[in-house]
Amino acid sequence: MSSSTPIMEHLKGALEYILTPSTPVITIGLLIVFFVPILVHFFISRQTPYTSLPFILLAGPAGGGKTSLLTLLERGDTAAETHTSQTPHGVELTVSSDAGASTFREAAREDAPGSHKKFFLVDTPGHGKLRGTAMAHISGDGKANQSQFGDSAMLRGIMYVLDAATLDDSLADAATYLYHVLLALQKRTGSGSTSRSPNAVHVLIAANKLDLFTALPALLVRSQLEAELGRIRQSRSKGLLDSGVGTDEIGSEEQDNWLGEYGSEKFTFGQMREFDIEVDVISGSVLEGNVDKWWDWISDRI
Amino acid sequence: MLDTFEILTTSGVVLWSRTYAPISPAIVNHFIADIFIEEKAASTGAKDNQPTANNPPYKYDQHTLKWTFVKELGVIFVAVYRSLLHLSWIDKLVDNLKTIFVDLYGDQLKKPNTTLVHCHKFDEYFDQQYQELESRGTTKGAQAADTPFHFEEGAVSGNLGDDPPLPPGLKQRTKPHSTAKDVSPPSELASIAITNTSRPSTPGGGSHLLVGKSGPMTRMSRKARKMQHNHSAPASSGDEAPSRKGKKAPKKGRRWDADGFADEKDDVQLDYSAAQNTMTSDSEAEATGRSTAVEGVDSTSWGTTTSKGQFVLRDLGDEVHSILKSAEEKNAASGATPRGGLVGSGLSTIGGLFRNVVGGKTLTKDDLDKAMKGMEEHLLQKNVAREAAIRLCEGVEKELLGVKTGSFESINARIAKAMEASLTKMLTPTSSSDLLREIDAVTRPSATSMRKRRPYVISIVGVNGVGKSTNLSKICFFLLQNKYKVLIAAGDTFRSGAVEQLKVHVRNLKELTEREGGNVEIFEKGYGGDAATVAKDAVREAANEGYDVVLIDTAGRRHNDQRLMSSLEKFAKFAQPDKILMVGEALVGTDSVAQARNFNSSFGPGRHLDGFIISKCDTVGDMVGTLVSIVHATNVPVLFVGVGQHYSDIRNFSVKWAVEKLLSNS
Numbered sequence: 001m002s003s004s005t006p007i008m009e010h011l012k013g014a015l016e017y018i019l020t021p022s023t024p025v026i027t028i029g030l031l032i033v034f035f036v037p038i039l040v041h042f043f044i045s046r047q048t049p050y051t052s053l054p055f056i057l058l059a060g061p062a063g064g065g066k067t068s069l070l071t072l073l074e075r076g077d078t079a080a081e082t083h084t085s086q087t088p089h090g091v092e093l094t095v096s097s098d099a100g101a102s103t104f105r106e107a108a109r110e111d112a113p114g115s116h117k118k119f120f121l122v123d124t125p126g127h128g129k130l131r132g133t134a135m136a137h138i139s140g141d142g143k144a145n146q147s148q149f150g151d152s153a154m155l156r157g158i159m160y161v162l163d164a165a166t167l168d169d170s171l172a173d174a175a176t177y178l179y180h181v182l183l184a185l186q187k188r189t190g191s192g193s194t195s196r197s198p199n200a201v202h203v204l205i206a207a208n209k210l211d212l213f214t215a216l217p218a219l220l221v222r223s224q225l226e227a228e229l230g231r232i233r234q235s236r237s238k239g240l241l242d243s244g245v246g247t248d249e250i251g252s253e254e255q256d257n258w259l260g261e262y263g264s265e266k267f268t269f270g271q272m273r274e275f276d277i278e279v280d281v282i283s284g285s286v287l288e289g290n291v292d293k294w295w296d297w298i299s300d301r302i
Numbered sequence: 303m304l305d306t307f308e309i310l311t312t313s314g315v316v317l318w319s320r321t322y323a324p325i326s327p328a329i330v331n332h333f334i335a336d337i338f339i340e341e342k343a344a345s346t347g348a349k350d351n352q353p354t355a356n357n358p359p360y361k362y363d364q365h366t367l368k369w370t371f372v373k374e375l376g377v378i379f380v381a382v383y384r385s386l387l388h389l390s391w392i393d394k395l396v397d398n399l400k401t402i403f404v405d406l407y408g409d410q411l412k413k414p415n416t417t418l419v420h421c422h423k424f425d426e427y428f429d430q431q432y433q434e435l436e437s438r439g440t441t442k443g444a445q446a447a448d449t450p451f452h453f454e455e456g457a458v459s460g461n462l463g464d465d466p467p468l469p470p471g472l473k474q475r476t477k478p479h480s481t482a483k484d485v486s487p488p489s490e491l492a493s494i495a496i497t498n499t500s501r502p503s504t505p506g507g508g509s510h511l512l513v514g515k516s517g518p519m520t521r522m523s524r525k526a527r528k529m530q531h532n533h534s535a536p537a538s539s540g541d542e543a544p545s546r547k548g549k550k551a552p553k554k555g556r557r558w559d560a561d562g563f564a565d566e567k568d569d570v571q572l573d574y575s576a577a578q579n580t581m582t583s584d585s586e587a588e589a590t591g592r593s594t595a596v597e598g599v600d601s602t603s604w605g606t607t608t609s610k611g612q613f614v615l616r617d618l619g620d621e622v623h624s625i626l627k628s629a630e631e632k633n634a635a636s637g638a639t640p641r642g643g644l645v646g647s648g649l650s651t652i653g654g655l656f657r658n659v660v661g662g663k664t665l666t667k668d669d670l671d672k673a674m675k676g677m678e679e680h681l682l683q684k685n686v687a688r689e690a691a692i693r694l695c696e697g698v699e700k701e702l703l704g705v706k707t708g709s710f711e712s713i714n715a716r717i718a719k720a721m722e723a724s725l726t727k728m729l730t731p732t733s734s735s736d737l738l739r740e741i742d743a744v745t746r747p748s749a750t751s752m753r754k755r756r757p758y759v760i761s762i763v764g765v766n767g768v769g770k771s772t773n774l775s776k777i778c779f780f781l782l783q784n785k786y787k788v789l790i791a792a793g794d795t796f797r798s799g800a801v802e803q804l805k806v807h808v809r810n811l812k813e814l815t816e817r818e819g820g821n822v823e824i825f826e827k828g829y830g831g832d833a834a835t836v837a838k839d840a841v842r843e844a845a846n847e848g849y850d851v852v853l854i855d856t857a858g859r860r861h862n863d864q865r866l867m868s869s870l871e872k873f874a875k876f877a878q879p880d881k882i883l884m885v886g887e888a889l890v891g892t893d894s895v896a897q898a899r900n901f902n903s904s905f906g907p908g909r910h911l912d913g914f915i916i917s918k919c920d921t922v923g924d925m926v927g928t929l930v931s932i933v934h935a936t937n938v939p940v941l942f943v944g945v946g947q948h949y950s951d952i953r954n955f956s957v958k959w960a961v962e963k964l965l966s967n968s
Contacts, residue, residue, distance in 0.1 A: 063331070067314040071417050080417065083327065084334040085314030087376060091416060123313060127339050128732040132723075173733060235738040238784050240942070240954045 054154045055090065055120035056298055059134045059181055060161040061174050062126035065208040068286045069161060070123045073295070079286050085125040088133045094118050095299045119156070119302045131177060138184045138201075157202045157301040158185070159294065164207035164215040164283060167224065175228035178205070179236075182229075182272060182279075183259050189275040200276040204297050207283035210290065215283070222269065222281040230267035233259050303389065303436075305365065305382045307428070309403060312338075312376035315417045318403075318424050325365060325382055333360050333367050333380065340732065340937060341697075361385055368392045370400050374704060375411040379403070391435040398435070401629045402427050402622055430622055664706050665713065670699050673713050677721060684964050686927030687892045690934035698724050722961055725930065729957045731939030735913070737881075738784060744880065745786075745850045757789070757844040759852045761837065761877060762915075763870065764885035765897055766858030769917040769944065771800070773885050774853050775807040777942070779949040782811060782820035786850040791840030792826040793833040793873075794857040801826050804855060814949065823849075833857060833869070837877035854879065861900035871906040881912045883941065886932055888922045898932040913941035916955075920945045924963045929955075 018025060058066040062084055072079035074091050095117050124134035137155065158181060162174045185201055207221045216224070237258065259267065269279035284291045308319040308330065337360055360367040366385045371378050379400045381392050403424065404411075410419045674695050681691040698720045705716070740758070747753040760777070764770045774790070781788050790808060794800035808824045815822070825840040837854045844852045854877060859866035874882065884901050886894055902911045914932055922928075929940055940955040 062335075071315055074417055081316035081319060081327075082314045083310055083316065084331045084339070086312040086334065086338050089311075089313030089315075089417065090414075125314075125339075127335060129339055129727050129730045132726055132730070172739070176736070231739060231742075232736070235736055235742070239736065239738055240780060240952060 053092070053118055053120050054156045054302055055122050056156055056301060057134060057137050057158045058121065058123045058161060059131075059158055059177070060126050060206075061163075061170060061177055062128075063166075064126060064161040064163045064174075065286045066123050066126060066159075066161045069159075069206070069208070069291065069294075070121055072286050072289065072291065073121060078289070084127060085123060086127075086130065088122060088124045088137075090120045090122040092118055093121050095302050117302050119298075121298075126177075128173075131180075135180065135184055138181060139188055155201055157204065157298070159204045159206050159298075161206045161208050162221075163209050164221055165209040165212040166214070167207075167216055167221060171224060171228050175225055175232060178225065179229055179232045179259060182277070185277050186259060186272070186275045189277070200278075202278040202280070202301060203272075204294065205279065205281040206294055207281060208286055210283045210285040211288045218281045218283040221283070225281075226266075226268055229259065233267055303383065303387065304392070304395075304432075305384065306380075307382070307395075307399070308380045309399075309421075309424075310378050310380070311411075311417070312378065313417070317377070317407075317419050318421050320425070320428055326363070329362050329365050329367070329382060330380060332362050333369070334378075336360065337369075338371075338378075339727075368396055370396050372400065372404055373700070375404065375408060377403070377411060391438065395431060395435050398431050398622075398626055399428060402431070402625050405625045405629065427622060664704060665702050665716070667699075667703065669713055670702060670717070673717050674699050676714075677717055680967075681927065681930075681964070683925070684927040685888075685891055685922065685925040685931075686964075687895045687931035687934070689892075689895055690927075690931045693934060694721065694724055694728070694930070718965060722965060725961045725964060726957055729929065729933055729940070729960055735939070735941065737941070740880070741781075741786065741851060757841065757849050757852050758881075759841055759854065759877060759879040760881045760883060761793070761854035761856060761873070761879040762883050762885060763856050763901060764858060765861060765887075768858070768885045768887045768890075770858060770885050771803055771807065771855055773915050773917055773942070773944055773952065774855050775804075775811060776944065776949055776952040778807075778822060778853055779811055779814065780952060781851055781853075782815040782822055783818065785819065787821045787848065788823075788851045788853060789840060789844045789847075789849040790822065790824050791837055791852060791854040792824060793837050793854045795827070795829050795831045795833055795836060796857040798829065800855070800857070801828070811949070834873040834876040837873060841877055861897045867900060867904045870901075870904045874905040874909050882909070883913050883915050884911050885915045885917055886928060888916050888919045888926060888928045888943075890928060892931070894928045894931045895935040898935040898938070902936045902938060911936065911938045913939055915942045915944065915952075916940055917944035919943045920951075924966055926960055926963050929960050930964065 058070060060066055067082040067085050067089075068079040070089070070091055071082065073093060122137065124137070125131070138158070160178055160181065163170065167174065182203070185203070188201070205221065205225065207216065207218055209215050269281075272279055280297065282293045282297065284294055303322070305323045305325050306319065306321045309317045310319075310330075311317060357369055357371075360369065364385050365382050367380055367382050369378060369380045379396050381396050383389055383392065403421070406424070406427070407419055407421050410421075677698070678691050678695045681694065682688060686694075698717060701724070702716065702720055744753075744758045745755060747755060762770050762774050771794075778788050778790060790804060792801045792804050794804075804826070805824055808822055811822050812820065814820070825836075825843060827836045827839070833856060840854065841852055843849075856870075856873065857866075859870075861867065882905065884898070886897065890897070898911075898914070905911075916926075916929055916932075919926060929943075932938075933940060940960075943953050943955050945951050945953055
């Protein structure tokens, strides 16, 4: 007991000092009040680097050559060997705003001439189970940190890479995925919390593997995809409702889920222009390095 | 021997690879899809940092894949070899290379937003490990039985193809090539030609015959192996080994690049036995003095041409050993990390609490364990079978270990997010299916496809009383609305009243769709007949009469009754259904796993279920765990859910809806 009394006295004195209004106590209090939030802010903002670079999304069915294209554009000379991707992967690339480095080969060099603009090229897995990541990037309905490469407002374009050599067999799958991508884009244009519509997102259908002799030319790829998308649209409209759709929403859903011009007989990519979506089909080959036209398209978007 | 060794990232880029015999990329792609994406393996998917021996080898198309995975860096190490071979040292090779690679290039791998990893120098490390482990493997007595077989195999394919896998005696000659792909096709051809012409100089006859060549080679390598056994005394290696080398030397003027092709561009004279005999033995003696590994001396003296090269390899060996050793020590140390003092632990607790609120906390096993228990409990309450719940939780826990939480994100929120992703991945089908389009493709084939028009056959199976007939008539109603001509086959020839029940459905459906021109008939053969025959007749009749779709009802059967289930195989063979759908109740609990498994495996080899219909979803509210249980058990997607009593109460399955229900707290 006797040992604890001096400590108690001491504490009491300190408490009294703090509670008595005096200039140093008030200043220290004010300093704490002002600086702690600022420090907390810096602590958090340091941990989540804010990336606001524009980005181009690589989508498409598995085996199309997305990752291959990504490595080709990054390395500039040859594409790396690739296998099925499981995770999305972004790469920072530069395009020159003036005509300094006209091809990706020059842009990939570190001492490329001209002034540069940086952007992300985001590769997404094309396996059926993992397409959610690409869709999250497009629609942006998830939280901001769900897509690690900036929010979907910075999305400038989508490269839909597909294998033109085996399109006959994989047409249904490729078209279904494209249907979902286009529908997500269309909804994105239509819905917006503000009156300002989000920036236009253009779609490039990159018909890859032109080096193989079974590869279809761009025009044929276009017409086949349009026909298949039309069929999908038709059967979707006749199909069953999704579970979880309430009875009261049935009427309104109809028009939203129709890709392109509502009620039109045939689907063409031109109908997407109504929603500020330009669709181009350009063929090329990653293996031969024949991707200059795609690079030009990217340069135009950034 | 080893066909290919690859190091690839989860984003799909091959960082480094060494190919001895070209394999189809489809092998590795299938491996990734099955093990990592669809998690088909019995022990669930990708375990982090587990030694290769614990990962079940993956077999595909006569090849076996041994693999290990570093989750933190997202790197997969795969070794591919022929399933015929039994290579006991592969596990060790993969593990050691993983340790070395992570140690050397871990920093590069952590860099964001790039796929470039400069690892050209890894060739040398690989060669060192490969030689060391292989020679160790061959000196083992257990290997003696199957090694001669390897030589034979090597010799055979060497004769047939232009990419001979090397017999070990030659393989040790492998020199590191820093650039893997510099061999252009013409030079390949040229080198093959040279290889063939240089063969007659092989000692021991020099004939082109298979026997003539493989014979001496095997003998020679056996001797070499025996030498490795005998050379415990370093002094003897000085005079014996080089002389034997000298005999074989003209044959060995080949180099093998990473693609497994012979490359003779720099045709170095390898016969050093005469000129450099003294020098080699000198350096060997010196090397033996420096090294403790006796057998290592032998292999290096085989593998290098100059004494200078020898030292390079030796240094590399030391470095590799030190890397492996330090990794081992680190492993041991991490097992017994001493906790900080009272003050230290107190501070870390406060820091942990703070970070728990603010976020940015690195999740440890302790943090996760408690929260995961809660999540498991939650899933069980949602009627998910325990087996599936445990698998999901384990997957999420593995995924989250060592992950930092985001700003102002609690552990529970992070787990919920990861669980949502995990559930979505599990429930999303690999290939989306649109029933109407598939029917159209079969019933109205395009003129170019050369297929004959035939009716689309759907059969429905399930346990008693789950609603097979009801769901069949719901699907029928949906098809009738889309103007298809439907024939319903009464395959339940067992339960009294079953045929009459279907007749009532057909009458109702006719009335309902009369105005829209619905066209539906019933095909029945009364009771007591063989269901498979009835189905077969129904399909034939439908083809003759021009029906679009045949819906076959079957008798309900208990999934663990072997007698009843065995008739399904015959049924699948006779009726040849395009789609076999199983109806499962949302009400059933843990038994759903066994039901789905048994039905899925009852159609004979090569035939599985094509989809599930989950009935009575309206009666369970949020407890839709059955969905997860059956998909977990079979990897077969859910196609439809039944949500009410009316013909129109059938819905496409929406993954988002199910995940929302499963994770909702009410």
